[in-house]
Amino acid sequence: MLKTLPRHAAMEQFPILEGELHIAGKPISMLAAELGQTPFYAYDTKIIDGQIKRLRETLPASIKLHYAIKANPMPALLQHMAARVDGLDVASGGELASALASGMSPADISFAGPGKRLEELDAAIRAGVLLNVESRREVEALADLSHQLGLPARVAVRVNPDFELKSSGMKMGGGAKPFGVDAEEVPALLTRIGELGLGFEGFHIFAGSQNLRPEAIIEAQQQSYLLALRLAANAPSAVTSLNLGGGFGIPYFPGDTPLDLAPISENLAALAARAAGELPQAELVIELGRYLVGEAGIYVCRVIDRKVSRGQVFLVCDGGLHHHLAASGNFGQVIRKNYPVIIGNKASPAQTETVSVVGPLCTPLDILAERMELAVAEPGDLVVVYQSGAYGFTASPRGFLSHPDAVEVLL
Numbered sequence: 001m002l003k004t005l006p007r008h009a010a011m012e013q014f015p016i017l018e019g020e021l022h023i024a025g026k027p028i029s030m031l032a033a034e035l036g037q038t039p040f041y042a043y044d045t046k047i048i049d050g051q052i053k054r055l056r057e058t059l060p061a062s063i064k065l066h067y068a069i070k071a072n073p074m075p076a077l078l079q080h081m082a083a084r085v086d087g088l089d090v091a092s093g094g095e096l097a098s099a100l101a102s103g104m105s106p107a108d109i110s111f112a113g114p115g116k117r118l119e120e121l122d123a124a125i126r127a128g129v130l131l132n133v134e135s136r137r138e139v140e141a142l143a144d145l146s147h148q149l150g151l152p153a154r155v156a157v158r159v160n161p162d163f164e165l166k167s168s169g170m171k172m173g174g175g176a177k178p179f180g181v182d183a184e185e186v187p188a189l190l191t192r193i194g195e196l197g198l199g200f201e202g203f204h205i206f207a208g209s210q211n212l213r214p215e216a217i218i219e220a221q222q223q224s225y226l227l228a229l230r231l232a233a234n235a236p237s238a239v240t241s242l243n244l245g246g247g248f249g250i251p252y253f254p255g256d257t258p259l260d261l262a263p264i265s266e267n268l269a270a271l272a273a274r275a276a277g278e279l280p281q282a283e284l285v286i287e288l289g290r291y292l293v294g295e296a297g298i299y300v301c302r303v304i305d306r307k308v309s310r311g312q313v314f315l316v317c318d319g320g321l322h323h324h325l326a327a328s329g330n331f332g333q334v335i336r337k338n339y340p341v342i343i344g345n346k347a348s349p350a351q352t353e354t355v356s357v358v359g360p361l362c363t364p365l366d367i368l369a370e371r372m373e374l375a376v377a378e379p380g381d382l383v384v385v386y387q388s389g390a391y392g393f394t395a396s397p398r399g400f401l402s403h404p405d406a407v408e409v410l411l
């Protein structure tokens, strides 16, 4: 009798057939053999497409869907996204170059981020992308550069709101923050933007990340809308772009439930209807990262050694924190929790045991799963970490300890 491990509700995106996890129709052991190496990240385009389709079918048609590329900037994945979303949001000169190479029209690329260097501002003006300005210094620098280049600068003001996104994994607005311009300082900045003759387009308000509570997201979107409406009174020209942020979360931990899009969608429809009267030229934008790609990716590494230390079993793998900082619990988690993990080639195990899965690094932080019930595994078996399509490969200290790098594959 094969035992089925309790599976996370959201973890059904990858079928399990004949005891093996499959991705894009392939058993995981076959994919590992084809790639000729572990560890690797694999991303399934069908799952990404399904997520985009769900959003398109649920959200009002007038809402523009942007992809925040810091979640996963793999070039092949970006190219895939560029053909399917309405815009890309970047946060560095490097990301700008990747976004431009993806095929997305510069008209639909926006560039946020505190501390943009002059070279980055220069590249953004030349490319014709929208700059979400985050300080007075950026506004002055853009005016100078625009004058020197003889090219217009497109600007929106990133606002640090006077509210927070409640119960969010990472708060990025409200209170004292390095992100955006404090709401109370924005009217003066708008006056300055007008004096300098910059091409004003609107506002960008991003309150936070990884939220699974529709009420909290709805409240933040409503407050963002009202704040933008209030600020628009001082704007040098009509608001044509209003980025209401995102924050849509995905389930990572036991007890997390998938985000219910329906109430969020209703609220966005109501805001869109209001905007049609109050900010008639404004396009409403939401920007999502992990919600679009997080569930579509897995991280796979191989068990190198199985050790028993004073009664506790440790599976020591060829991958860990250096490739997947977030799964190790060191990327913004306050209390370490396990990402969903299985032994991918023993996914319907006859026997399970409680083990800790660790990486090869000489640091106690290098943990992929702590005391989890998994199939009884041996050296050679494949550990699969779910929910790894966002904040994995490029959000990890891959140089730390000089182990071989992971590879990425888009399927």
Ligand SMILES: *Cc1c(COP(=O)(O)O)cnc(C)c1O
Pocket (backbone or CB within 6 Å): 068, 070, 071, 089, 091, 112, 206, 208, 209, 210, 246, 247, 248, 287, 288, 289, 290, 291, 390
């Ligand atoms: C990081 C970031 C995002 C994406 O966040 P997710 O949680 O991945 O959706 C969107 N907008 C801004 C401004 C960000 O900094």
